[in-house]
Amino acid sequence: MNEAIVAIDIGGTCTDCVVIAGDGRVALGKAFTTPPEFYAGIGNALASAAAALGETAAALLARTRLFLHGTTVAENALVEGELAPAGLIATRGFEDTLFAMRGGYGRWSGLSEDEKRNPIDTDKPRPIVERSRVRGLAERTDARGCVLEAVDRADVERAVAALRASGASALGICLLWSFVNPANERAALEGVREHWPEVFVTASHEIAPLLGEYERMSTVALNVSLGPVVSRYLASLDRWLREAGCPATLLVMQAHGGLAPAPLAATRPVSLLESGPVAGLIGCKRLGERLGEQNIISADMGGTTFKVGTIQEGRLDYQRESMVLRYHYALPKLDVVSLGLAGGSIVAVDANGTPRLGPKSAGAYPGPICYHHGGHEPTLTDVDALLGYLNGEFFLEGRAELAIDDARAAFAAQVAAPLGMDTESAAAAVYRLANSRIHDLLHKTTVQRGLDPRRFALFSTGGTAGMHLPAVGRALGVRAIVIPHSASVHGAFGLATSDVVHDELVTQPMRAPADPAAVGALFAGLAERLVAQLQQEGFADADIRLARAIDMRYRRQVHILTVPLEAEPQPALAPLDAASLAAIGERFGELYRQRYGPESAFGDSGIELVTFRVRATGLVKKPAIASAPLGGADAGGAIVARRRAFIEDAGWLDDVPGYAFRALEPGNVVPGPAIVWTPITTAVVLASQTATLDGDRNFVIRAREARAPGP
Known part of the structure; x- marks a missing residue:
């Protein structure tokens, strides 16, 4: 079989491609992102990867079985305000839920610690939906699911007509207690489809059947505001693939860590928010499984942001409260923390003579000065070039020139001179400033969460990471730094190694000890629907895996934790009994104390089981x-240059060897100090480190006297 899997991840600066050929060969491609028409960047990245396989992009596409895609189109639309004008239908009397948020919490949630210091200066984020585009229905369902007042279809017709006249182009429906009994919401949905068949519409019971009136409504508002934008984009991409002669199935990455068919993803665009960083985290988990690493700090540093997530004992962690740009939404998202610092971050000196680094980014256009795309403000990438790390002969395989002299002149005038420093000293100081901020974030996500970095391997991904994370990892004390072969395109690698994942849940609060038969019936109903969905998508029973979880809380407390029932997804669900439910309750207590402190649990109040979840995974072949x-071990034959460069633990050196990555062989050991140039990234090995190339062409960097692995 000569079919291929193609993964394309579009970032703010570069478009990344990973191809897994039918014979197991892996080819990488990278090109500049080309907004607003992204297809040129996709084509260039495809051509680069195809050339590595000895063929054309057209021939590669013609034999592609799966086209896997990660995109920032949803968050771009949100950040840039390019949302569809949406309308909302709510229960009459609750039209202001979206705007009230959760009172004062809405004023400061999502703000930095510095921004919270002056509460008077805070405000709620701009509403996603205008208040004039909200209509109420005279209906009511109570907390037990009893319909006290049914929906009047004439009332729905009037609401639709008013919202259509107001300029809305998408509609959301969020009625009280619809997650307990969706009868009224279904009736309203049928009315909308009857009177406005072509409109993009979302009902809360379909996308977020959870406790939390505001969170449900915010999720619906985000989804319908993004719906038309994302739907058009995915339809356009699918059309481009067909015109290019590609017969592949288009699958799209979701923020919960799995792929979804494009038609389904188009109906749930809110699940695409921040899915790009998630793909990289999935890629680190898959690579860790190959390398035998279960405890991983995944750090991605590309052109616009630095992103970090952790994997503990092979398990991924999910955010309890998903948020983007201060907007809440009630969908699971892998826990990835971001910092506005990366290669494109602009370096400047403020009026007080203090150096500033980011969060503003130059992106790909105008980009760093050394990219020669018209940029005129120095960036961190320009600093890396001045430190001797970049080599134009290898950068994007020599397809792009580097204007390092222009970067040096601008940095000297705009940064070094205002700081009263020479260019080399100022560049080294900015490099160390960037590394200190990265170290602070990694410290917060490990040590301040009770994790010992010495037990973890630091996976360095993204085009910029290999020049910074070996130094940061040394300071943090991790036991190894892994620079994957796919480092600069690792998000695409994560796509290529992902599976199709669907989630279903039902909210039905019950007190512990719960009836095992009732709990089992809830899980069985959810699993039956998910298995049927995967079967319709072409998955055989042998390729379907199931996993369950329960959202639990102590009675009279608000903090809810999701407790998994299986360590790994299983081919079938094991029966539940009183003992297994009791064990789940004990596990909840352990997780609660880990999260909130040893004295935080309130076991005497009893435990409440709130929401029941099933995740179904279709294993992609x-x-x-x-x-x-x-x-x-001898890597001397791969040395292609010696140059002056800055090495963190040795200072400026005049004779640092530079290695050509493609000339290295698996098993080679590169002693520091050294610089390794690949077509898509650069790795800097400190004087106190050595780097070994493994059989998959991943670099594993350790201290010369490497510490023994932790327990």
């Missing part, structure tokens, strides 16, 4: 990745 046998 992928070619086995071929590993190469290991050879000798």
Whole structure:
């Protein structure tokens, strides 16, 4: 079988491509992102990867079975305000839910600690939906699911007509207690489809059947505001693929860590928010499984942001409260923390003579000065170039020139001179400033959460990371730094190694000890629907895996934790009994104390089971990745240059060896100090480190006297 899997991840600066060929070969491609028409960047990245396989992009597309895609189109639309004018239908008397938020919490949630210091200067974020585009229905369902007042279809017709006249182009429906009994919401949905068949519409019971009136409504508002934008984009991409002769199924990455068919993703665009960083985290988990690493700090540093997530004992962690740009939404999202610092971050000196780094980014256009795309403000990438790390002969395989002299002149005038420093000293100081901020974030996500970095491997991904994270990892004390072969395109690698995932849930609060038969029936109903969905998408029973979880809380407390029932997804769900439910309750207590402190649990109040979840995974058939046998340690034959460069633990050195990555063989050991140039990224090995190339061409960097792995 000569079919291929193609993964394309579009970032703010570059478009990344990973191809897994039918024979297990892995090819990488990278090109500049080309907004607003992204297809040129996709085509260039495809052509680069196809060339590595000895073929054209057209030939590669013609034999592609799956086209896997990660996109920032949803968050771009939100950030840039390019949302569809949406309308909302709510229960009469509750039209202001979206605007009241959760009172004062709405004023400061999502703000930095500095921004919270002056509460008077805070305000709620701008509403996603205008108040004039909200209409109420005279209906009511109570907390037990009893319909006290049914929906009047004439009332729905009037609401639709008013919202259509107001300029709305998408509609959301969020009625009280619809997650307990959606009868009224279904009636309203039928009325909308009857009177406005072509409109993009979302009902809360379909996308977020959860406790939390504001969170449900905010989720619906985000979804319908993004719906037309994302739907058009995915339809356009699918059309482009067909015109290019590609027969592949289009699958799109979701923020919960799985792929979804494009038609389904188009109906749930809110699930695409911040899905790009998630793909990289999935890629680190898959690579960790190959390398035998279960405790991983995943750090991605590209052109616009630095992103970090952790994997503990092979398990991914989810955010309890998903938020984007201070807007809440009630969908699961892998826990990835971001910092506005990366290669494109602009370096400047303020009026007080203090250096500033980010969060403003130059992106790909105008980009860093050294990219020669018209940029005129120095960036962190320009600093890395001045430190001797970049080499124009290898940058994007020599397809792009580097204007390092222009970067040096601008940095000297705009940064070094105002600081009263020479250019080399100022560049080294900015480099250390960037690394200190990265270290602070990694410290917060590990040590301040009770995790010992010495037990973790730091996976360095993204085009900029390899020049910074070896130094940061040394300071943090991790036991190894892994720079994957796919480092600069690792989000695309995560796509290529992901599976199709669907979630269903039902909210039905009950007190512990719960009836095992009742709990089992809830899970069985959810699993039956999910298995049927995956079967319709072409998955055989042998390729379907199921996992359950329960959202639990102590009675009279508001903090809810999701407790998994299975460590790993299983081919079938095991029966539940009183003992297994009791064990789940004990596990909830352990997780609660870990999260909120040893004295925080309030067991005497009793435990409440709130929401029941099932996740179904369709295992995507992928070619086995071929590993190469290991050879000798001597890497001297790969040295192609010696140059002056800054090494964190040695200062400025005049004779740092530079290695060509493609000339290295698996098993080679590169002693520091050294610089390694690949076509898509650069790695800097400190004087106190060595880097070993493994059979998958991943670099594993350790201290010369490497500490023994932790327990």
